Amino acid sequence: MRTLEVAGEKCIGCRACSSICAPLHISLTDVGNRRTIAFPASCEEDCDLCLRACPTGAIAFGAGPGKPLTLEFELIPCSKCGKPFATREEMAFVLPKVSKVLGGEPDWKGLCPECRREESASGLRVAI
Amino acid sequence: MGYEVLVRPERCISCYACEVACAREHGGLSNVWVLPQGVPILxxxxxxxxxxxxxxxxxxxxxxxxxxxxxxxxxxxxxxxxxxxxxxxxxxxxxxxxCDLCSHRRQEGLMPACALTCPAGAISYSCVADFSHRKRGIAGLSWAMGYERRGK
Structure with a gap:
């Protein structure tokens, strides 16, 4: 039996594994401000897409008895519209990389993608 | 010089033609978002x-x-x-x-659909030198005609 070994402390709660899993063994549900990712105990498919898709290398395969794992994440709300849009861990993963490229912590870090669109549009309107 | 999709938000009339054109070119999914303020975001x-x-x-x-x-x-x-x-x-x-800058259209020598469609000239497909040349011309003309500033 091939078990799925997920390092919960490495997982940032992104959508990679649940999106890439074609037979939908890994499920992701967003309810309110909570994201739940459920991993099965084992997976017999001849496939390692989730392992390769994981940005932090949190997924590994092992042998022996495993048990299903459910990880819970808190979604942080957008500072403008209040809609929960990303997990704290996702933003902690993305922001250092973004800051490196942009040369400093961005001021839009608390905004959801829709509100960023809105803000950049308003910014352009002010500029003209 | 490279061609780019350049936006002049002061000309946008929020008609959503670019969104429709983009959705048509990309299987029903638009890569351009027209905001109510009148700015196409892509x-x-x-x-x-x-x-x-x-x-x-x-x-x-x-x-x-x-x-x-x-x-x-x-x-x-x-x-x-x-x-x-x-x-x-x-x-x-x-x-x-x-946005893929309509790569399938450019392969045929056509410009991106949003720039072709925009009736107000808010989205254009040109190189920066041409774009700023045109803007300078308009600024000079409006100064000569006594307008303080365009786009307000």
Whole structure:
């Protein structure tokens, strides 16, 4: 039996594994401000897409008895519209990389993608 | 000099023609978003692209001043959405999508659909030198005609 070994402390709660899993063994549900990712105990498919898709290398395969794992994440709300849009861990993963490229912590870090669109549009309107 | 999609928000009349044209070219999904303020938002193909930095599978790639998206390499992690300062990347179910500057049209020698469609001239497909030349001309003309500033 091939078990799925997920390092919960490495997982940032992104959508990679649940999106890439074609037979939908890994499920992701967003309810309110909570994201739940459920991993099965084992997976017999001849496939390692989730392992390769994981940005932090949190997924590994092992042998022996495993048990299903459910990880819970808190979604942080957008500072403008209040809609929960990303997990704290996702933003902690993305922001250092973004800051490196942009040369400093961005001021839009608390905004959801829709509100960023809105803000950049308003910014352009002010500029003209 | 390279051609780019350049936007003059002061000319936008919020008619959503670019959104419709883009959706038609991209299977019903528009990569341009017209905001109620009257500004079309689309991928700016940044030189220092934040989305490129977070993409770990090579689904986003920079080539000839363009940020190119390879759908087949996308895992659907949504990290690029969270990295884009302009919210110019969308999520189509389980994969990201973004402006490709109508690569299929440009292969045939046509310009991107949004720039071709825009009736107000808010989106244009030109090189920066031509674009600023035209803007200088308009600024000079409006000064000569006694307008203080256009676009208010």
């Amino acid at each position: 991928c700016r193909h940044c030189q220092n692209a934040a989305c490129l930095e977070v993409c770990y599978t090579g689904a986003l790639e920079q080539r000839d001043g363009e940020v190119i998206f390879h759908r087949e390499k996308c895992t659907g992690c949504e990290l690029c959405l969270l990295a884009c300062p302009f919210g110019a990347i969308g999520l189509d179910g389980k994969r990201a999508y973004k």
